Amino acid sequence: MDSLNPSENAVHSVPDKEAGDRQTEQPVNDVLKTDQQENANATAHTKKKKRPTKHFVRISNLVIQGLLLFVGVGYSWFAWKQWTVMRQQLQMSRLDQRAWVAESEISGVAEEGKPYKIKITVKNTGKTFATKVSGNSVWQVIQLSDADPDFEGRVKEEESTHLSTPILIPPNGTFAQTIDVTKGRKLRKEDVEVLQSPTEVKFAFGRVRYLDIFGCKHWTTYCYRVYADGTFEKYGRYNDADNNCGPPKASKR
Numbered sequence: 735m736d737s738l739n740p741s742e743n744a745v746h747s748v749p750d751k752e753a754g755d756r757q758t759e760q761p762v763n764d765v766l767k768t769d770q771q772e773n774a775n776a777t778a779h780t781k782k783k784k785r786p787t788k789h790f791v792r793i794s795n796l797v798i799q800g801l802l803l804f805v806g807v808g809y810s811w812f813a814w815k816q817w818t819v820m821r822q823q824l825q826m827s828r829l830d831q832r833a834w835v836a837e838s839e840i841s842g843v844a845e846e847g848k849p850y851k852i853k854i855t856v857k858n859t860g861k862t863f864a865t866k867v868s869g870n871s872v873w874q875v876i877q878l879s880d881a882d883p884d885f886e887g888r889v890k891e892e893e894s895t896h897l898s899t900p901i902l903i904p905p906n907g908t909f910a911q912t913i914d915v916t917k918g919r920k921l922r923k924e925d926v927e928v929l930q931s932p933t934e935v936k937f938a939f940g941r942v943r944y945l946d947i948f949g950c951k952h953w954t955t956y957c958y959r960v961y962a963d964g965t966f967e968k969y970g971r972y973n974d975a976d977n978n979c980g981p982p983k984a985s986k987r
Contacts, residue, residue, distance in 0.1 A: 829980055832946040833864035835903065836954040836975065840938065842913075843964035844929045846922065850915040852938050852960065858903040864944040866900040871911045871940035878933050885957055885972040889941050903944070913938055929962040936960040939972055950979035 835858045842852035854871055858864045870892040874883050901909060916925070929936070939957035946952060957972035 828946075828948055828950075831861050832948065832950070832979075833858050833860035833862050833903070833905070833944065833952075835860070835864045835867060835942055835944045835952070837942070837956045838908070840958055840966045841964065842915075842960075844921060844926050844962035846926050847920050849918050850921050850925075850929070852913040852915060854911040854913070854938070854940065854956070855908050856903075856911060856942055857908045858905055860946070861905055862947045863905070864903045864907075864946065867903050867909065867942065867944040868898045868900045869911050869940060869942040870896060870898060871913045871938060873913045873915050874937045874939075876935050876937075878935055880935075882970060883937060885937075885939050885955075885970070889939070889955070893941070911940065926962060936962075937969065938966070939969075946979075948979065952976050952978055 835856060837854050838857035838859075839855040840852065841855075842850065844850050852871075852873070856867075856869060858867075870889060872885075872888045872892050874888060876883060898911075903909060921929075928934075936959070937957060938960050939955070941953055941955045943951070943953050952975070954975045955972050957969045958966040959969040960966055
């Protein structure tokens with residue numbers, strides 16, 4: 735009878751819950767670890783891909799340096815052009831404001847019974863004062879068949895021995911240079927006839943030196959062929975002026 739009582743004699747197999755849980759947890763942990771490892775590997779791989787190579791860095795530096803060089807050259811060119819324009823404007827302003835000194839009139843007639851003098855009037859036609867103005871004039875006679883005189887050499891010779899005292903000339907101011915051909919002696923009839931001779935050529939020429947208000951040195955040369963009756967003609971290339979402190983031009987004096 736006892737064997738027929740299942741509640742007492744039957745042996746029941748109860749599953750070990752904790753063991754089941756451990757069996758269940760272990761694969762999950764393994765999966766998590768595997769996922770984390772794969773994520774870490776993927777991140778490292780991504781970082782490795784994104785990390786720039788030395789070649790890329792070198793090229794980038796060259797590109798940047800090239801751009802900086804281009805910008806520097808462009809800026810230098812722009813600055814140079816701006817400086818050139820400003821310099822030209824300054825030169826034009828100075829040209830407009832500076833003194834301009836040159837001979838404005840020449841006169842003199844060979845008359846019997848009077849000393850023969852040639853008067854050269856020099857005028858400042860500029861807008862400002864001309865300072866340290868000095869000048870020298872030369873008289874020379876040659877035969878019609880002779881070559882032209884050495885105008886520059888004769889003026890330098892005169893300047894070295896008889897340089898005039900520097901003066902100040904205001905705008906539209908004048909001063910006179912005088913060539914005393916006969917050294918104060920009165921002309922005789924035969925003297926006048928010699929001066930009227932067609933076989934001789936008479937010259938009056940010279941140079942004026944001065945400074946403008948900007949401290950720039952200037953000069954003006956002039957040359958005239960002289961006739962005894964008081965006629966004067968500009969002659970040759972010795973009628974010139976400097977270009978100092980103006981647009982570029984070589985000055986020979």
